[in-house]
Amino acid sequence: MKTRITELLGIDTPIVCGGMMRVGTADLAAAASNAGALGVMTALTQPTLEGLEAEIARCQSLTDKPFAVNLTVGVVASEINYDDYVDVIVNSGVKIVETAGRSPEPFMERFKAAGIKVVHKCVAVRHALKAERIGVDVVSIDGFECAGHPGEQDVGGLVLFPAATQALKIPVLASGGIADGRGLAAALALGCEGINMGTRFLVTKEAPIHEGIKQKVVEMDENQTRLIFRSYRNTARVYRNSVADQVAEIEAAGGDFSEVHGLVSGANQEKAWSTGDIDAGMVTVGMCGGLINDIPSCKELVETIVSDAERIINERLASIAR
Amino acid sequence: MKTRITELLGIDTPIVCGGMMRVGTADLAAAASNAGALGVMTALTQPTLEGLEAEIARCQSLTDKPFAVNLTVGVVASEINYDDYVDVIVNSGVKIVETAGRSPEPFMERFKAAGIKVVHKCVAVRHALKAERIGVDVVSIDGFECAGHPGEQDVGGLVLFPAATQALKIPVLASGGIADGRGLAAALALGCEGINMGTRFLVTKEAPIHEGIKQKVVEMDENQTRLIFRSYRNTARVYRNSVADQVAEIEAAGGDFSEVHGLVSGANQEKAWSTGDIDAGMVTVGMCGGLINDIPSCKELVETIVSDAERIINERLASIAR
Numbered sequence: 001m002k003t004r005i006t007e008l009l010g011i012d013t014p015i016v017c018g019g020m021m022r023v024g025t026a027d028l029a030a031a032a033s034n035a036g037a038l039g040v041m042t043a044l045t046q047p048t049l050e051g052l053e054a055e056i057a058r059c060q061s062l063t064d065k066p067f068a069v070n071l072t073v074g075v076v077a078s079e080i081n082y083d084d085y086v087d088v089i090v091n092s093g094v095k096i097v098e099t100a101g102r103s104p105e106p107f108m109e110r111f112k113a114a115g116i117k118v119v120h121k122c123v124a125v126r127h128a129l130k131a132e133r134i135g136v137d138v139v140s141i142d143g144f145e146c147a148g149h150p151g152e153q154d155v156g157g158l159v160l161f162p163a164a165t166q167a168l169k170i171p172v173l174a175s176g177g178i179a180d181g182r183g184l185a186a187a188l189a190l191g192c193e194g195i196n197m198g199t200r201f202l203v204t205k206e207a208p209i210h211e212g213i214k215q216k217v218v219e220m221d222e223n224q225t226r227l228i229f230r231s232y233r234n235t236a237r238v239y240r241n242s243v244a245d246q247v248a249e250i251e252a253a254g255g256d257f258s259e260v261h262g263l264v265s266g267a268n269q270e271k272a273w274s275t276g277d278i279d280a281g282m283v284t285v286g287m288c289g290g291l292i293n294d295i296p297s298c299k300e301l302v303e304t305i306v307s308d309a310e311r312i313i314n315e316r317l318a319s320i321a322r
Numbered sequence: 323m324k325t326r327i328t329e330l331l332g333i334d335t336p337i338v339c340g341g342m343m344r345v346g347t348a349d350l351a352a353a354a355s356n357a358g359a360l361g362v363m364t365a366l367t368q369p370t371l372e373g374l375e376a377e378i379a380r381c382q383s384l385t386d387k388p389f390a391v392n393l394t395v396g397v398v399a400s401e402i403n404y405d406d407y408v409d410v411i412v413n414s415g416v417k418i419v420e421t422a423g424r425s426p427e428p429f430m431e432r433f434k435a436a437g438i439k440v441v442h443k444c445v446a447v448r449h450a451l452k453a454e455r456i457g458v459d460v461v462s463i464d465g466f467e468c469a470g471h472p473g474e475q476d477v478g479g480l481v482l483f484p485a486a487t488q489a490l491k492i493p494v495l496a497s498g499g500i501a502d503g504r505g506l507a508a509a510l511a512l513g514c515e516g517i518n519m520g521t522r523f524l525v526t527k528e529a530p531i532h533e534g535i536k537q538k539v540v541e542m543d544e545n546q547t548r549l550i551f552r553s554y555r556n557t558a559r560v561y562r563n564s565v566a567d568q569v570a571e572i573e574a575a576g577g578d579f580s581e582v583h584g585l586v587s588g589a590n591q592e593k594a595w596s597t598g599d600i601d602a603g604m605v606t607v608g609m610c611g612g613l614i615n616d617i618p619s620c621k622e623l624v625e626t627i628v629s630d631a632e633r634i635i636n637e638r639l640a641s642i643a644r
Binding site: 001002003014124125143144145153154155156157158159160162163166176177178180182183185186187188189190191221222223227287288290291309310312313314316317318320321 | 323324325336446447465466467475476477478479480481482484485488498499500502504505507508509510511512513543544545549609610612613631632634635636638639640642643
């Protein structure tokens with residue numbers, strides 16, 4: 001399957017593995033890339049610059065295919081020196097970067113000088129247009145259905161994707177709510193040049209999380225997520241577990257972020273991922289978990305999605321539109 | 323374009339004009355049906371049973387094509403005797419009914435005895451499965467993006483449509499967030515057999531509302547709607563005007579429905595529709611208004627959507643999937 005995005009990024013299929021905090025290790029990124037998708041390592045999953053350098057080298061040793069490094073610049077203040085992370089990425093020989101959170105404008109000159117292609121993830125057409133103006137190569141637009149941060153405007157992919165593709169000249173990745181070949185075919189129909197999937201790649205053999213969490217996603221339906229942090233203007237879609245319900249209650253009672261901070265700590269999230277206890281912490285998954293019913297390898301997953309999308313296009317749609 | 327739904331309902335295209343209160347007159351329904359879509363008259367737009375009888379007869383005089391009558395059974399108590407409306411519909415010779423709101427179970431026997439095909443509109447897979455069990459012929463499933471009442475689960479069409487089509491044996495209409503050929507092609511890719519569009523048919527030459535409102539939809543973007551009535555468990559998506567903002571403020575302050583009742587009265591809604599004053603009352607439109615840029619006739623609209631969808635399928639998608 002060829003699109004403007006497969007050509008631009010040098011990948012075999014128009015499928016990108018979403019950059020996932022704590023999950024986007026070299027192992028998952030390399031598995032996704034070896035399967036013909038674009039694997040994405042998350043820079044901040046590594047606690048130190050040296051760790052990131054080593055993890056990128058490890059990913060390079062695991063695959064000869066292109067992969068990307070995600071750099072999410074938080075919207076809340078932090079002590080992270082992003083410039084140092086950019087230096088490590090630029091010096092590593094990585095050829096594709098996925099940025100998210102704040103605008104990548106401060107780093108664009110260095111990325112471009114290094115010949116790096118930039119995929120910027122954002123949640124609104126206005127931000128996508130700005131990204132295009134500052135020279136990013138691809139926009140990954142995240143609809144309301146996505147896991148993690150959908151923004152505050154709540155526009156579903158069905159409307160957001162065509163709104164973005166008609167506004168932009170650069171190619172667009174559809175992100176959020178997509179887990180299979182039906183979603184890929186729909187995204188292409190809406191004008192996108194590929195798809196970005198997080199939750200779906202989370203439920204693969206290679207994803208470095210406990211089997212118990214994968215099983216919970218297989219069992220969930222489309223109503224098993226909820227939005228939290230809306231009162232902090234930093235809305236997040238997460239699995240509807242006891243932690244999410246407690247956070248929602250605290251927010252409803254007017255509690256500020258300090259009151260939920262402990263509940264949603266990275267340590268608790270890590271505990272859920274690593275022990276499989278779905279109630280140990282906040283678990284970031286999207287509503288397309290309701291469409292996921294198996295735990296394939298990345299290779300099986302990518303092959304199935306592409307062949308399903310091709311069959312939908314060449315048989316079902318062609319017979320309807322003939 | 324042929325699908326299970328065009329065959330079942332005897333229509334030329336897999337496009338249904340959404341049943342819209344105050345807008346679904348014989349004029350719009352007949353125009354949509356004459357254009358090859360399924361026009362839908364709304365029963366409760368007529369204040370009396372005699373009025374409905376006359377309006378159905380008028381629609382029959384305006385078109386030889388199939389059209390449907392929508393019967394929305396309110397979730398809030400009312401003085402309407404729905405059985406009487408069912409009698410009028412059954413005796414009118416109408417061959418298709420669209421039900422919405424509560425389950426059509428109490429009326430199914432009479433509809434079936436009269437040879438009427440029933441399309442039931444609902445917002446959750448669970449309700450769709452129940453509708454299938456009680457014998458409805460088609461489910462029209464309304465995603466989060468829709469105008470009016472999306473329910474309380476907030477599942478976008480991108481996830482809800484495939485979840486519904488994989489759960490049901492009867493054919494499914496995709497509703498909410500669709501306004502063009504891209505949306506039709508995407509809905510078909512997601513397993514649906516057609517689309518239901520309200521906002522898009524509202525912005526046609528034949529829709530019996532003031533030109534000023536149509537123009538406002540042409541000008542709006544995808545962020546120009548908001549949800550109200552969530553605190554009353556009767557969430558509605560409406561145009562984000564001063565009335566919607568006032569209602570939202572009252573709800574945020576804990577005000578009960580009696581405090582917003584006057585603002586959202588039918589008389590005020592009617593005033594907005596008829597005078598074109600966008601702030602005169604609650605204006606029910608969906609976020610796909612952001613994808614609407616013209617005011618075609620129903621015939622032009624249906625032709626454009628079908629030819630766009632066919633071109634997307636036969637050219638764009640076929641070249642990607644070859």
